[in-house]
Amino acid sequence: MKFESLRGFRDIYPEDAEPRENMFNTAKRVAHSFGFQIIDFPSLEPLDLYRIKSGDELVSQTFSFVDKGGREVTMIPEATPSVVRMLTSKKDLQKPVRWFSLPKIWRYEEPQSGRLREHVQFNADLFGPDTPDADAELIGMAATILDSLGLSGNYEIRMNHRGIMEKILKSMDVQDTSRAFSVIDRFRKLGRDEFIGALDAAGISGKSAELISKLAATRVESVYLKQAISEIVPLTESLSDDLDRVAKTMEMISLFTDSMVVIDFSVVRGLSYYTGIVFEAFDVKGELRSILGGGRYNGLSTLLSGQEIPAVGFGMGDVVLELLLRRNGLWGRQAAIDGYYICMASDAVEMYSMRVAAEVRKRGKTAVRDSGGRKLAAQLRAASSAGLTKSIIIGTREMETESLTIKDMSSGKQSTISYSDFMDTI
RNA sequence: GCCGGGGUGGGGUAGUGGGCAUCCUUGGGGACUGUGGAUCCCCGGACCCGGGUUCAAUUCCCGGUCCCGGCCCCA
Structure with missing residues (x-):
């Protein structure tokens, strides 16, 4: 009988386990330097915790089973619901709360480049303030971790804002914005005609489709943000305020890192619970899927507990990060x-x-x-x-x-x- | 779940419808009874699994599985 690790799972030998530990230690050290504290939570959770938030698509991609007591449980597919539960069930926490964790998470999908069925995710969240400062500190921390790993200049941060996108889409009379987001999310993968076709299938056509196509192709630095938008849609006061906030956030982030920080309107992230800024980091060569991603999700604690606690967070998996470190010759073992x-x-x-x-x-x-x-x-x-x-x-x-x-x-x-x-x- | 390409010692490989399956490397030992990373010698270790075709399958066919890549989805 021959045993191998299961599909999408890894055995990690010292020559990889040690660089990996260094990688995690760097992330931990930086997180502590930003005042974040480590937490931990179960690897097994009730399946309903994810049903409420994300629906059947996610649930179908979990390692789930019925336990001996008849409960539907699952190996956690993400950290955020557990973190939010911890936050909302302890009522006397002084805000802001800065937490990070390094859980293993599982997803039942076909493994491919940068994606396995089990991986470790560095996860950080900042609860309480809903300000550009908080957004910038969190994203700045993500950038500092990458910089501390030696990746400065090898990645760029692409940002967007869900509120802004909502307002723009609404101004174009787009009704089903979440469906539109899922199409926009695929912009970089589709050809132009395919993209227009997908929009059409989502009930968007004609001039709106043209404008959305132009919008999704827009990638600019903060100083050109308003101008770029005004060329696509009229600037209302509310939209203008949002754009100012994003521009300010981006300027703040550039205090933390020399890596590029740009607005990219094709970055929307599929997750429906994001309410404000969203962001992802990509390798500059564009060979890998996103290194990390996150955003502001002010509504999730309300959904899970009825308490309203603004939140911004991100997750970073070890798989893509390892690939990127390897490609940059940063995966060696330590000296003697x-x-x-x-x-x-x-x-x-x-x-x-x-x-x-x-x-x-x-x-x-x-x-x-x-x-x-x-x-x-x-x-x-x-x-x-x-x-x-x-x-x-x-x-x-x-x-x-x-x-x-x-x-x-x-x-x-x-x-x-x-x-x-x-x-x-x- | 779907699509494409793969699978020969721990790693990298050669090759074949028929004989003890090639070479390099790694590992163990020795040459050197108290001195490593050099050299030489010896040893260990593999045809992914199952079925089919055939006198004979590691080789051809089918299925599975795993790996790589992609789709879906992206937490």
Whole structure:
């Protein structure tokens, strides 16, 4: 019987697990520096938590089952509902609340580039303030994480605003805006004629379709935002205010990163609960799907609990991010670890070598003990591949004189010093 | 769920309707009874699974499965 990991699931060996851990640690460090605190929540939730919010399409793409008590449960397909539940069920939280998490999430779909059935998602949300500052801080944090990973200039942030899009579509007499959004969301994938055709199927045709097509193709920096819009639709006061807010947010974000921040009217994100700004980060070469995405969702807490709490958040999966880091040569293992590989030149020194290892570890350093039973050359070979900076060679000579031979693995130089002197120096 | 392309040791590969399935690398050991990353030698390890055709299938056919890519969808 041969066992393999399930379709879309991964076994991750040290050569990938370590760069991956560095990646997560960087995200954590940056989040803490922005005042975000880590939370965690169950991997299994009631299926209804997602039905309420997202409907059958999402539910059909979950790993769900009926538990022994007859409850419909699912491996979580996203973090946000759980986070919002935590927020709304603890009534005495002082706002703003800044939370992040690193849950594993699952989706039952066909795996493809940048998308698997199980992945880790860095998720961050800021609850309370509904301001450009809050939006900018959150998006700025996302950018800072990417920058801290060494990706500055290799990605760009594309933003849009659901409210603005709603107003523009309404001004064109588009009734079913959510259907229009789902078409607009596919703009970059479709040819021009296909796009017009899809709009037509959504009940939009003629001049409106032409204008939407022009709008979706628009990608500008903040300073040209109003001008670009005014060429497509008349600027009402309300629309103008929204545009000012977005422009201000974008200017703020540019304080955090040198990467491009643009308005892109084709970025709408499929999720129906977004109410304000929406954004995604893409690699500049345009080879990968989005690196991260999020937006403002002020209505979700009302839907789940009746409490009105403004929110802005984003999620970033580890799969696309890993691909991007690899393509930029940023997926290497770390340099040699400061530590000791302990080799035994004789089986008689077992106890002594174990004592050395224990003492080294008590001093906070890494000590890896060869299990012995093979010749020294083989042990030193193992020491090389273990990636530690130094080896300690212990044989009967060392044991009889209560000393140790320390070998520097990069230079090959070695010297023998007394046990007590060695322990004092580390 | 649908569509296309793939699957030979841990990784990368050669090849074939018939003989002990090729080479490189990795791993283990040795040459060197206390010194690694060089060299040489030895050893271990593979035709995705099932069915069909055939005297004979790793090779041809069908189905499944997994991988890669795409659609749908995107949390």
